[in-house]
Amino acid sequence: DAKTTQPNSMESNEEEPVHLPCNHSTISGTDYIHWYRQLPSQGPEYVIHGLTSNVNNRMASLAIAEDRKSSTLILHRATLRDAAVYYCIAHGGFKTIFGAGTRLFVKA
Amino acid sequence: NAGVTQTPKFRVLKTGQSMTLLCAQDMNHEYMYWYRQDPGMGLRLIHYSVGEGTTAKGEVPDGYNVSRLKKQNFLLGLESAAPSQTSVYFCASSALYEGWVVIRNYNEQFFGPGTRLTVL
Numbered sequence: 121d122a123k124t125t126q127p128n129s130m131e132s133n134e135e136e137p138v139h140l141p142c143n144h145s146t147i148s149g150t151d152y153i154h155w156y157r158q159l160p161s162q163g164p165e166y167v168i169h170g171l172t173s174n175v176n177n178r179m180a181s182l183a184i185a186e187d188r189k190s191s192t193l194i195l196h197r198a199t200l201r202d203a204a205v206y207y208c209i210a211h212g213g214f215k216t217i218f219g220a221g222t223r224l225f226v227k228a
Numbered sequence: 229n230a231g232v233t234q235t236p237k238f239r240v241l242k243t244g245q246s247m248t249l250l251c252a253q254d255m256n257h258e259y260m261y262w263y264r265q266d267p268g269m270g271l272r273l274i275h276y277s278v279g280e281g282t283t284a285k286g287e288v289p290d291g292y293n294v295s296r297l298k299k300q301n302f303l304l305g306l307e308s309a310a311p312s313q314t315s316v317y318f319c320a321s322s323a324l325y326e327g328w329v330v331i332r333n334y335n336e337q338f339f340g341p342g343t344r345l346t347v348l
Contacts, residue, residue, distance in 0.1 A: 154336075163232075163318045163339030164271065207270060216337060217287070218263075218270035 122147040122210040129223040132198045140193040140222055142208030147188050151211055155182065155193045157204040158221070164207065167193065198226045230254055232340035234319050240346045241309045249304040249343050251319030259322045260302035261286075261337065262294060264315040271318060277302055309347045317343045 125143040132138040144153065155167040168175055168182045170191070175182040181194040195202055207221040235250040251260065258279050263271040263286075273286030277296040291313060293305045302321075306313060320337040 156337075161342075163320070163342050164337075165339065166336045169336070216261075217273070220268070220270045 122151055124208045124210055124219055126206075126208050126219065126222045128220065129225065131225045131227065132195075134200060134226055134228050135197050138195040138198045138202070138224065138226075140195075140206050140208075140224065141190065142192070143190045144208070144210040145189045147210045149188075153182065153184060153188075153191050154209045154211070154216070155180070156207045156209065156218070157202075158207070159201075159204045164218070167206070198224075200226050200228060202226055232319055232321055232338050234317075234340040234343050236343060237341070238344045240348065241306075242348050243310060245309050245347075246305070246307050247309065247345075248306075249317055249319075249345075251302045251304070251321075251340060252300055253302075253319075253321040253338070254300065255321060255323070255338065256299070257321035257323050257338070258299075260296065261320045261322075262292070262302065262304045263318045263320065264288065264313075265318060265342075266315050274304065274317075309345075311347045313345065314347045315345060317345060 122144045152169050152171050154169040156164040157167050158164040168177055168180050170182045170184050183192045203226045205221040205223050207218050209216055232253045261276040262274040265271045272288045274288055274292050275286050275294040277283045280299040283294045295303045319340040322337045
């Protein structure tokens with residue numbers, strides 16, 4: 121599994137877009153990029169995943185660099201409920217290695 | 229459909245005591261996992277299972293044992309609890325995706341609510 125690097129924390133204003141970056145320079149060609157988030161006092165929950173192409177779902181968008189060495193999770197309009205720790209994971213198997221993630225603060 | 233449930237939600241142990249944490253899932257998932265999360269840190273994999281009757285070590289297996297006698301249950305045991313095992317424990321499960329041995333496929337994990345364990 122590839123090591124990922126994320127900023128420790130980020131801050132956003134409510135209803136503004138948020139771009140959460142992740143570097144995974146050692147990713148292999150078959151490793152998927154996953155994002156999970158963990159709300160306070162809860163277990164992590166799946167957000168989105170992708171391999172090469174950009175992906176959209178009801179929660180977020182995932183933009184993957186052409187060389188796949190980095191990706192960005194995009195929350196189109198941050199709400200107070202999006203305040204959480206966001207984990208970027210690059211792996212190909214069923215074992216998931218979580219780093220420290222990015223703690224997102226959302227200001228009203 | 230309850231998803232992944234964990235029992236108990238909270239527990240306080242004295243050093244040297246033993247206990248078992250129970251994880252149950254009703255999604256017919258093949259894979260199950262136990263993680264621990266210490267304050268301000270990400271999750272670390274303790275043990276995992278790829279099917280009924282099989283278990284394997286993760287990143288931090290020392291001091292823990294696991295069993296997967298039934299597909300829907302994954303038990304985590306602490307034989308002699310130590311203060312260093314004070315943590316929040318999360319269980320997760322995921323499905324087996326056809327063809328994963330051919331190409332590495334994605335594997336969405338579903339997490340339980342956690343068990344907060346304190347060892348005094």
